[in-house]
Amino acid sequence: MRTLLLGANGQLGRTFLDQGELAARGELLAASRDGVLVDGSRGEVADLSVPESLPALLDRVQPDVIVNTAAYTAVDRAEQEESLASRVNGEAVGALGQWAAAHGALVIHYSTDYVFDGGQSQPYEVDARTAPLGAYGRSKLAGEKALRDSGADHLIFRTAWVYAAHGHNFLRTMLRLGAEREELRVVADQHGAPTDTSLIVDASLAALDHWLAAGSVERRALRGTHHLVASGATTWHGFASAIFAQAVSRGLLARAPRVLPIATTDYPTPAQRPAWSLLDNQAFQRRFAFALPDWREGLDKVMAGLARSTPTAG
Numbered sequence: 001m002r003t004l005l006l007g008a009n010g011q012l013g014r015t016f017l018d019q020g021e022l023a024a025r026g027e028l029l030a031a032s033r034d035g036v037l038v039d040g041s042r043g044e045v046a047d048l049s050v051p052e053s054l055p056a057l058l059d060r061v062q063p064d065v066i067v068n069t070a071a072y073t074a075v076d077r078a079e080q081e082e083s084l085a086s087r088v089n090g091e092a093v094g095a096l097g098q099w100a101a102a103h104g105a106l107v108i109h110y111s112t113d114y115v116f117d118g119g120q121s122q123p124y125e126v127d128a129r130t131a132p133l134g135a136y137g138r139s140k141l142a143g144e145k146a147l148r149d150s151g152a153d154h155l156i157f158r159t160a161w162v163y164a165a166h167g168h169n170f171l172r173t174m175l176r177l178g179a180e181r182e183e184l185r186v187v188a189d190q191h192g193a194p195t196d197t198s199l200i201v202d203a204s205l206a207a208l209d210h211w212l213a214a215g216s217v218e219r220r221a222l223r224g225t226h227h228l229v230a231s232g233a234t235t236w237h238g239f240a241s242a243i244f245a246q247a248v249s250r251g252l253l254a255r256a257p258r259v260l261p262i263a264t265t266d267y268p269t270p271a272q273r274p275a276w277s278l279l280d281n282q283a284f285q286r287r288f289a290f291a292l293p294d295w296r297e298g299l300d301k302v303m304a305g306l307a308r309s310t311p312t313a314g
């Protein structure tokens with residue numbers, strides 16, 4: 001089995017590489033926008049802002065599985081750059097699907113809670129009505145549709161509130177701001193489940209193994225969209241508070257800032273975010289026989305990893 005990993009320098013892409021299991025399952029080629037990987041080594045070049053460049057790469061690599069973790073993820077900036085966001089998150093995904101359909105490859109792709117408007121008050125099921133509030137969500141929804149319409153074998157995993165010890169994410173923003181400021185104001189009326197990249201990688205591999213072992217009838221049931229998020233629920237304020245509690249107890253911060261709960265209306269941003277981002281992950285757990293633990297377990301592991309690799313605060 002030959003796998004092509006796109007977006008290898010992103011939060012999720014890096015965890016796929018670090019974790020090592022994709023490489024253990026066969027041959028693994030990693031691609032980034034310019035072909036340079038975070039460790040300085042050379043990988044493949046895959047620029048998703050130029051969708052028409054992708055077939056030549058795929059023809060050369062001939063992957064059996066394409067794992068697409070590349071995406072335009074700047075939620076606020078997307079409001080100003082919607083055409084770029086929709087090329088990367090929409091058209092490029094369609095191009096991957098078209099190649100995969102013609103060559104019998106499987107596409108594993110990631111989408112987001114931001115395809116929903118957040119108007120619900122119970123976890124979203126996979127077939128709930130989508131209605132993105134902003135350009136990022138629209139572009140991701142376009143990618144889902146393009147992949148489905150391509151006719152390729154595919155697994156789309158909608159996840160949410162993704163973080164890791166590396167990369168751009170809310171946890172790292174909080175640790176940086178918390179070291180600088182006495183007080184932070186964080187929205188307490190957006191609800192979701194923070195999901196660490198290790199969980200996404202482990203769950204994706206479990207799903208891939210299921211797929212590889214399945215016959216054509218079972219594959220028809222597996223093919224499609226799934227909700228892959230940690231269990232439990234919190235708010236960004238709750239997540240921030242949990243991050244600081246851990247940071248202090250693990251010696252990463254000498255003291256926690258005050259974290260004031262605020263309303264979304266008191267934190268104006270260019271893009272509107274869903275108030276309710278919880279995705280129902282029960283079907284994923286049943287279908288792939290994989291347990292998705294509470295978000296606090298993931299936070300615990302990520303903070304333990306950070307504490308191991310960081311000198312303690314004075």
Ligand SMILES: NC(=O)C1=CN([C@@H]2O[C@H](COP(=O)(O)OP(=O)(O)OC[C@H]3O[C@@H](n4cnc5c(N)ncnc54)[C@H](OP(=O)(O)O)[C@@H]3O)[C@@H](O)[C@H]2O)C=CC1
Nearest residue numbers: 009010011012033047048049070071073110159160161162
């Ligand atoms: N982050 C989150 O909270 C969530 C993410 N998701 C989805 O999960 C997936 C993984 O996200 P995550 O790892 O967090 O995202 P990151 O932003 O950490 O990583 C995305 C990667 O894609 C790369 N990229 C951006 N534009 C291009 C391009 N034109 N060509 C090639 N590569 C490009 C980025 O490169 P560079 O850094 O150079 O721009 C980056 O390395 C995405 O599909 C995302 O939409 C879903 C829900 C939540």
Ligand SMILES: Cc1cn([C@H]2C[C@H](O)[C@@H](COP(=O)(O)OP(=O)(O)O[C@H]3O[C@@H](C)C(=O)[C@@H](O)[C@H]3O)O2)c(=O)[nH]c1=O
Nearest residue numbers: 073075112113160161162170173185186187236267273
């Ligand atoms: C830094 C900061 C943010 N916030 C708010 C803004 C926002 O509502 C919330 C989270 O901020 P972020 O900018 O990290 O969130 P955002 O970039 O919107 O995160 C999203 O990214 C995309 C890619 C996804 O797919 C989503 O699942 C989600 O994870 O916290 C505060 O209230 N106080 C603060 O000090």
Ligand SMILES: [Mg+2]
Nearest residue numbers: 073074075169
């Ligand atoms: Mg962000």
